[in-house]
Amino acid sequence: MLETISSIVSSPGGLSKTTDVARSASALPQAGAPTIGFDGVMEQVAADAIGTLKAGEAASISGMQGKVSAQRVVEAMMSAERTLQMAVAVRDKVVQAYQEVSRMAI
Template sequence: MIDAINTISSAISGAKGVSSSLESSATQALSGSVASGTTQSFASVMSNMASDAVNSLKASEVASIQGIRGEANTREVIDAVMNAEQSLQTAIAIRDKVVTAYLEVARMSI
């Protein structure tokens, strides 16, 4: 029981690190394109983030299946699932912001 609690608390602290790593990767992508003089389109940035989220979800499924088979320990499975959950929550938040911005633009008078 204590091992499970320690594993869960470690996974939660790992998930907080994932959030900051997503932030830093987005910042690096934007600053890298500015520093090199090239610009990335909004669509390409969103496409890359969506691809990363899908890859995270796939990795989580693989880890879950390996955990069921006994090929992966509980820590690896929890880390993968928490990473996938964080990616999904990020994607949902971005979607909500994009929809809100679109509705705001649609309400503007021309």
């Protein structure tokens, strides 16, 4: 579902016509189709982040061994840095939400 939304938003022109909206809605999961819960989405995001960080590490090791160009190493490391910053931001928001919930009067 996230891939569908991402492809809609990132497509050239975005959602410009009502037919685009109808076509996009038909790509979403239908009733009775298995859906991914919040925990599944977070699990997928974490797995993607770990994969990006490992790719950055592998690229830097290959760069030190002379197997990969410096440009490729820099691109992989910048991608890993963005991923780490996103993971820290998500963690901070989760902690903030938890603290707000814990302060609520029951």
